[in-house]
Amino acid sequence: MKKLFATTMLATMVAGPVMADLVFPSLSYRTGPYAAGGIPFADGYADYFTLLNERDGGIGGVEARVLECETGYNTEKGVECYESTKGEGSLVYQPLSTGITYQLIPKTTADGIPMHTMGYGRTSAANGKVFSHTFNYPGNYWNGASGAINYLLETNGGDISGKKIALVYHNSAYGKEPIRTLEELSAKHGFELSLIPVDHPGQEQKAQWLQIRRERPDNVLMWGWGVMNQVAVQEAANIRYPMENFIGIWWSGSENDVLPAGDAANGYKALTFHNVGSDFPVFDDIQKYVVDAGKAAGAGDQIGTVLYNRGMYAAMLAAEAAKTAQEIHGTADITPAMMRDGMEALEMTEAKMEALGLPNFGPAFSVSCENHGGPGLVGVTQWDAGAKQWSLISGYKPTDADVIGPLIEADSAAYAEEAGIEPGCS
């Protein structure tokens, strides 16, 4: 026994220091009612790291390892996934659920592991002085609400006073997120806001759409998820609501949401913080190094779909933050604390994205201690039912910082007081 132990020790010493993997947990949901949305995101996330490993030999020479854990979009399971994977050297968590995010904010902060909630989660986490380990760049729900109103201002000659705007929302914490922002914007721009909740899961929305038919709002905004989206688009088509006046948040803007309604969904719009389609050089590499090599996480047929692109974009931002962390600390073998520093110093420029094979894929932005949310630039996409594809019909435009800023300050201050946090940047 002693001999075996000595041999093992000797072998280890001769082999020299071994670089650990860079672990990127993926709290995915490939089962349950939201699987159709969870699968392409998880595939995109995994495939990008596989590409980095196969093409570049990892990140800074260290292989990336995606540690997938099935949450079923269930908060309790999400927390279990976190607890069971955090000890593996996990560098950054992407919980993919607002409910899981809320549970993990205090846990990740206490454990010193950063969390990235891109386009979901707690909006006021954009205040890095309070939420030291939570990041929600490049956009959040309040940016989404403001982006939608800005788009309507732009398409109505800068004046929407007296217009009726209805918000059809999932009757949950997620769906209620934009209400306060929209109320502030309603007071600022003089439009009439009508709130129309839909209970989970949202298969029956007859009463809501009859109300819309009676009230005839000029525009309908939607904060939906899962089956609620598909039913809403179909019901809007049934009452002949003009699709071009119907705008969904980015979680209501995937192919899944419009394909079941067929041609009737033509013209429906959705907000976005990243580009759509597969016309980007990076996808050629994914095809060559990942799909054709038989190493894709899925069947390889989701490339270019909205949610696959979003998962891939999340992985790209995580990888770029890891590279930034490696540069800052002068080591390839980074820790979660170093990763946090990398995320806080992340700078995405158009030149960088072009070099990654993703020209104009997302907005250029930088992160700082004060601002974990980025600039909150929002674009608009539109569905072409004939071609069965989304198109980006606007650039990534700024949102109303005058309205959103004070709301973030107020909400994060309330959290700081509740959690006993002294806001500040170290």
Next chain:
Amino acid sequence: MPEQLLFAAEVTLNGLMAGVLYALVALGFVLIYKASGIFNYAQGVMALFAAATLVGIMKGQVPFAHLINAIFGTKVHYFGWTVPALLAILLTLVVMVVLAWAVNRFIMRHLVNQEPIILFMATIGFAYFLEGLSDLMWNSEIKKLDVGLPQGINLWIDETTFNAFGYGFFIDNLDIVATVIAIALVASLIFFAQYTKQGRAMRAVADDHQAALSVGVSLNFIWVMVWSLAGFVALVAGMMWGAKSGVQFSLSLIALKALPVLMLGGFTSIPGAIIGGLIIGVGEQLFEFAIGAPFLGGATQNWFAYVLALVFLVFRPQGLFGEKIIERV
């Protein structure tokens, strides 16, 4: 006619139509409960499985493609043909009959004479198994169901009511089709139960399965038949709901809509399922229109349906049309 009254009338009509869709789901529960005393938790998942099978057959999808590709390293997804809707419906029915046979052969036959709670638990297990099987066979993508069902506003009703009242009523063509199908389905089921040999045997088993057994009725055959009928009803419900939302996992949750209907209409009555569905449909829509949306912030339908059912339950525990069972000591 005052505007609010017209709106209320429109909401009532749409509530009736929604109620028919709820009743379609509830019918499947009633059939199995009536014949075997089993509350089939898997009825919603059967609707999902049936609809997914229908779309898969129509599109010429290779069943278990993901599994086959993972094991053999192939890349097969489609056979390369499509199947007409009517033929696909018939083939799906065959699949549902095979499923009914398998349920009885591998689950129910082994649980004869067990407590109802055991049978209920078995259907919970079956529901989760079927969910997984459905995903594995046809994958979990959201699929468009295109069997030629009309959708959208009925223009004739819109124009006629506009000419009569100055306000055009919205009625969805799909709801009208669902109503016609539900009426035909209930009429056929009642005819089947009353006037056919198998139907009478089914009723005999429902009344007393030991007595039925003693006069030569095959329990196995009846149960396979009843589960097949429930599979057929699940297919109809899956088609109607799937046309609204696409065929996806959430179809399995339509069972939640059937529960208050069953509580209200009774677990053993086919007309009860229909009447219960209509009461729940109208009740929840009218409550949302008159009280929920203006005073309570909206989205009251889900919980109000259960409140309504509970109120009925307090005064009539067996439901409106259910059989009152008195056990004497």
